[in-house]
Amino acid sequence: MAAVLEERPVETTGKKMAITAGEIKLEHVCKTYGKGPFAKDVIKDCSFLIERSKLTVMIGPSGCGKSSLIRLIAGFEAPTGGKILLNGKPVTHPGRDRLVVFQESALFPWMTTYDNIMYGPRARGEDNQKARDMANFLLDKVGLTAFRDKYPTQLSGGMQRRAELARAMINNPEVMVLDEPFRGLDAMSKELMWEYYAKLFEESHRTNFFVTTDIDEAVYLADRLLIMTNTPMQVRAVIDVDIPRPRSLSSFFTSDRANDVKMQALSLLHEEAMKSFSGGSKAAADFVEAYSKRKNATTTP
Amino acid sequence: MSAKRWKAALYGRGTRRAVISIIVFLVLWELGSRSEAWLGTRLPWIGNVPPPSSVMVAWGALLGDAGYWTSWYLSTMRVMSGFIAAMVIGIPLGLLMAVSRAFYGITFPTFEILRPIPPLAWVPAAIIFWPTQELSIAFVTFLGAFFTIVINVLGGAKSIDIRFFQSAQAMGSSKWDIFRRVVLPATVPSIVVGSSVGMGITWNVVVAAEMISGGGGGGGGGSGGGLGFFIWNSYVGGSYDQIVVGMISIGIAGYACSELLRGMGGFFTPWLRTR
Numbered sequence: 217m218a219a220v221l222e223e224r225p226v227e228t229t230g231k232k233m234a235i236t237a238g239e240i241k242l243e244h245v246c247k248t249y250g251k252g253p254f255a256k257d258v259i260k261d262c263s264f265l266i267e268r269s270k271l272t273v274m275i276g277p278s279g280c281g282k283s284s285l286i287r288l289i290a291g292f293e294a295p296t297g298g299k300i301l302l303n304g305k306p307v308t309h310p311g312r313d314r315l316v317v318f319q320e321s322a323l324f325p326w327m328t329t330y331d332n333i334m335y336g337p338r339a340r341g342e343d344n345q346k347a348r349d350m351a352n353f354l355l356d357k358v359g360l361t362a363f364r365d366k367y368p369t370q371l372s373g374g375m376q377r378r379a380e381l382a383r384a385m386i387n388n389p390e391v392m393v394l395d396e397p398f399r400g401l402d403a404m405s406k407e408l409m410w411e412y413y414a415k416l417f418e419e420s421h422r423t424n425f426f427v428t429t430d431i432d433e434a435v436y437l438a439d440r441l442l443i444m445t446n447t448p449m450q451v452r453a454v455i456d457v458d459i460p461r462p463r464s465l466s467s468f469f470t471s472d473r474a475n476d477v478k479m480q481a482l483s484l485l486h487e488e489a490m491k492s493f494s495g496g497s498k499a500a501a502d503f504v505e506a507y508s509k510r511k512n513a514t515t516t517p
Numbered sequence: 518m519s520a521k522r523w524k525a526a527l528y529g530r531g532t533r534r535a536v537i538s539i540i541v542f543l544v545l546w547e548l549g550s551r552s553e554a555w556l557g558t559r560l561p562w563i564g565n566v567p568p569p570s571s572v573m574v575a576w577g578a579l580l581g582d583a584g585y586w587t588s589w590y591l592s593t594m595r596v597m598s599g600f601i602a603a604m605v606i607g608i609p610l611g612l613l614m615a616v617s618r619a620f621y622g623i624t625f626p627t628f629e630i631l632r633p634i635p636p637l638a639w640v641p642a643a644i645i646f647w648p649t650q651e652l653s654i655a656f657v658t659f660l661g662a663f664f665t666i667v668i669n670v671l672g673g674a675k676s677i678d679i680r681f682f683q684s685a686q687a688m689g690s691s692k693w694d695i696f697r698r699v700v701l702p703a704t705v706p707s708i709v710v711g712s713s714v715g716m717g718i719t720w721n722v723v724v725a726a727e728m729i730s731g732g733g734g735g736g737g738g739g740s741g742g743g744l745g746f747f748i749w750n751s752y753v754g755g756s757y758d759q760i761v762v763g764m765i766s767i768g769i770a771g772y773a774c775s776e777l778l779r780g781m782g783g784f785f786t787p788w789l790r791t792r
Contacts, residue, residue: 312689316687322684324699325788326786327788335685335688335698336688336689338698
């Protein structure tokens with residue numbers, strides 16, 4: 217049965233933005249790079265659902281194929297096997313229905329914050345009052361009104377990330393895909409970004425797919441947490457993070473439920489790391505060592 | 518700039534150092550040129566160069582000479598026509614090579630064979646092929662800037678971050694829109710760099726071309742054939758002070774052109790001024 221699009225206006229401080237939330241389904245997706253004896257399976261028989269109106273967070277060891285998966289979902293590359301369906305229709309090319317926010321800033325350096333945000337509407341010939349109002353509204357939402365006419369080089373790392381969120385959101389994508397968007401920010405700015413981002417999500421309940429390697433970030437943001445295996449990548453486990461929103465950052469990490477989820481996720485990630493460690497991967501060594509120390513610290517009273 | 522900032526710039530550390538730099542250079546030169554008088558023996562090389570004081574006197578006399586200014590005018594016009602032609606043809610060509618794989622495949626090999634040929638090696642051929650002396654000099658000048666501009670534009674456009682294209686495409690940009698709003702602005706810094714390097718080469722080339730071809734159009738008597746010919750003519754006529762005047766004139770002209778390009782480059786790349 218064809219998926220029925222859910223359209224509902226969301227009240228946002230006086231202004232209305234119609235949110236269309238989509239759903240992405242992956243069916244036995246495979247991706248192999250290289251040919252013949254050099255072929256490497258990065259993703260093998262990977263199936264999961266990015267649920268409508270939920271924030272799905274994917275966490276896995278670094279280098280496990282998360283970024284490859286994002287390129288497939290975005291439509292920049294085609295899978296070598298399986299299907300990726302957006303609202304039941306196969307994904308074939310990039311489109312504004314699934315916008316990607318990249319790891320490092322991909323803001324256009326030659327455009328001001330406002331022009332960057334207005335890129336999408338202008339590209340479609342929609343430089344009208346409605347789009348301009350929406351751009352200003354989003355600038356306000358991400359706290360960048362005062363930086364409207366600045367170039368990206370004049371913004372801090374966190375501001376750039378927020379500008380990029382706004383640039384994606386003005387296109388009203390059915391699914392927002394975020395590839396480690398807050399990587400490389402310092403701990404304080406990162407927490408600020410989580411709060412901004414969680415608020416934006418809670419106000420819209422747009423479908424979000426968020427990829428990270430940061431366990432705290434994953435647990436704090438997720439409705440559903442996908443834990444991935446090492447390459448070739450598959451879903452190892454799905455944890456439903458049933459902690460009510462809005463979540464207060466100050467008390468979140470002291471709550472029992474959050475810690476349960478975190479420990480559960482860590483032990484699964486540890487198993488994956490052990491596997492790749494015994495397989496000769498040096499990348500997992502640090503994680504394995506850190507995990508064993510942590511275990512000892514929590515078990516001794 | 519406000520009057521206050523002009524004043525600050527004029528009396529600032531930078532100006533002071535620039536003045537010191539030029540004065541020290543002139544004093545050393547003067548001393549070197551007059552080494553026979555105070556040292557008893559002529560220093561090698563520098564001892565044969567006319568001292569700045571006599572160069573200044575010769576220059577003062579030339580300031581009222583129409584022929585000298587005609588040389589300025591002729592060389593500048595040749596540089597400008599060659600350079601502007603190189604920009605007008607080179608920038609679109611570089612961009613086309615960057616965006617079309619087929620066009621790149623067809624043009625690049627030939628381009629790469631022609632590129633290493635020094636512009637001066639073209640002088641005889643240019644004199645044969647072009648109907649007037651003036652056109653042959655302008656053509657060689659054009660070549661000097663052309664290859665540099667094309668290779669810079671091509672390199673700049675090819676090294677654009679792929680995520681810019683992916684973002685633009687995902688946000689609904691058409692191909693033409695991506696070219697206009699991503700490729701073009703992303704290449705402007707390379708166009709500016711290519712142009713300023715090309716401008717420097719243009720001045721090198723025009724002077725040599727004028728010397729080889731004997732000054733071209735406005736030739737006639739005395740010094741009517743451009744600054745390169747002016748220098749050559751002074752050498753042949755034995756007025757060594759004028760040789761140095763011609764050299765410094767070219768230095769000043771080249772510097773003025775570079776400053777002009779820098780200013781224009783800054784105007785077209787406002788986002789780079791903010792770093």
